[in-house]
Amino acid sequence: MSAGETQPLPGMSDLCAPEVFLWQRIEDAARRVFHRYGFTEVRTPLLERLSVFTRAIGEGTDVVQKEMYTLQDRGGREIALRPEGTAGVLRFAADGGPERAEARLYYLGPMFRAERPQAGRKRQFHQIGAEALGPPAPAADAECIALQLHVLRECGLDGFALQVNTRGLPEERAAVSAGLRAALQPRAHELCEDCRRRLETNPLRTLDCKQDGCRAIVAALPPVSSFMGEASRAYLDETMRLLDRLEIPARINPLLVRGLDYYIHTVWELTHPALGAQDALAGGGRYRIEVGGRALDGVGFAIGMERLALALQAAGVTPDAAAARPRVWLAAAGAAQTSDLLVLLQALRKRGVSAGMDLSGRSMKAQMRAANRAGAPWVVIRGEAEASKGVYLLKDMAGGAQREMGLAELLQHFTAP
RNA sequence: GUGGAUGUAGCUCAGUUGGCAGAGCGCCAGGUUGUGGCCCUGGGUGUCGCGGGUUCGAGCCCCGUCAUCCACCCCA
Structure with missing residues (x-):
């Protein structure tokens, strides 16, 4: 009741019984599944050099530009609280020998983004994530998605929807941007103010604009994959075929864009109808990240624990206090x-x-x-x-x-x- | 960063045109001299978020501020 001293900072919360029992159940279920897939846990620091995130996630992304908690440590180093897990895990992978370039790692813990709090969105939030390092392969991407769904099902969740898209290769990005820009140009004057700006800076971003006018225009666009090379289109097709063989229902959403620069080829998002406006329960994708002078390939995902807990509670899965x-x-x-x-x-x-x-x-x-x-x-x-x-x-x-x-x-x- | 709503007891919330601060639940005690759950009785001094202002008088009106929720944005 009393505001101030006894309250946690905005967007941060204390987690206690009975909700904490549900969280423990989620964590136990996730660990069980990860071990079955040969993943081992890695616990990287919550604080990293700022450059670890800016280089991996991308200088111009919203996460880096407006959402990171950055500070200087006592030595005057620019550091930041991790806003996501992949960059730190890849920094760890690059720190070791060549065997780490094929590591299968999972993590679980708090992430920090200085956003305005909202339903399913905290400033300190928690993710369960996994990274399967290794060269691009549709089978690896399909396995990673299968693992993610397995974790969710093991937690007792169902009813989510999987949307997949491709980001192509870094060298195709210029062609995609140019293609989108050209396709949008004739109707540019009908786009919202933001999208007219995006048209110059990052045309991909117009695809997930929520304005009705923009959505109608963008829906008529050819899929982004049409601006890519044959190999990238084949990569997506093969990934979809494998998902189908694994009996994983997936839909290609040509408008799916993910806000981190490191993604290549397969990107995906899982939404759940119980979540409201912030309905992205989990996401993932294949990436190529340059750290310490070498480029590491991998595929990974993250599940939002707060959102998973919300979806579970909406589905009637209640915290079980019996153990205590x-x-x-x-x-x-x-x-x-x-x-x-x-x-x-x-x-x-x-x-x-x-x-x-x-x-x-x-x-x-x-x-x-x-x-x-x-x-x-x-x-x-x-x-x-x-x-x-x-x-x-x-x-x-x-x-x-x-x-x-x-x-x-x-x-x-x-x-x- | 922008917008809307809401802040009253431990919790969920009533509170009329400005006129004595309330209910349910929970908690504590008693009914039961050593026994829970059900029932009955009793127990409320609570910065009405905080700071100003208007008024004879403010929980209620005005200004500011903080917080929370929801939405934009972004993402998990």
């Missing part, structure tokens, strides 16, 4: 019994039993209420009467029945298979 529920709760009548039960509490935990207890010395009634709230199926009660007999009272919370037990029998009850 104690199996047994301990309740003491009197301070002397509290210390005895604290010893029992630790004995149970050491034996692998999740156990809880209210240690603040409250009434029996309050302790029972706490046990009920925690969802413990069993409660162990100990007061003067039990202490003098050297026993514990075990209560079954579902039926209400209770009976006395010695310590050995009690431990046996909770540790027996």
